[in-house]
Amino acid sequence: MAIRPSDRRRLARLAGPRVWAKREEVERRVKLRDQIGFCVLVGTLLTIEGVDPETTCIPARVGEAQAELAAIPDTPELEQADEDYLAREDPGWVDDWQRQARYRPLPREEKTPESEIERLMGRYRTDCKDVDLSTRSPFELYAWCLSRHGATYEEAAAECDKAAEDLLLRLDELPDDPTPEDIERVLLAEEKQ
Secondary structure, eight states: OOOOOOHHHHHHHHHHHHHHHHHHHHHHHHHHHHHHHHHHHHHHHHHHHTTTTGSSSSSHHHHHHHHHHHHHTHHHHHHHHHHHHHHOTHHHHHHHHHHHHOOOOOSSSSSSSSHHHHHHHHHHHHTSSSSOOOGGHHHHHHHHHTTTOOOHHHHHHHHHHHHHHHHHHHHHOOSOOOOOOOHHHHHOOOOOO
């Protein structure tokens, strides 16, 4: 027996809040994990540039995101379940059967993250020679680090990837229980090259 359109609309109206609540939970956890990964990347780039990440907002942002994830509690199984959910779940069916579709604005093409990073890179290369890094956001710190390595986003990102790889290779040369002197020696060798 087929379901009547009026029944489908009623079911969609009833299911909509639960579907969107579940999706918002998953997206929040994924966003927190991405935020931690990005902050760790920015911290690595700051280390390459000779700036102590502890003097910036990076440790605070990582701590906040980790605290939120710990409150869930986040597990590898939950992370895998979130990835699976986002890969398969398309809640668009709820919109199809509701009388007034949920409004989702179209993404704005003119202001992409890469274009904003390139704008900040140009500003940091020309206007701002003495930048107070302790007051900058992780996004601005990322742009500052990239501005030291190239004129465009692609060029700078490739050079930063190479520098980060070199740093990690040097850190792999450390003994299992490194002392501060060992770490300083590796960082000084990195700066000389």
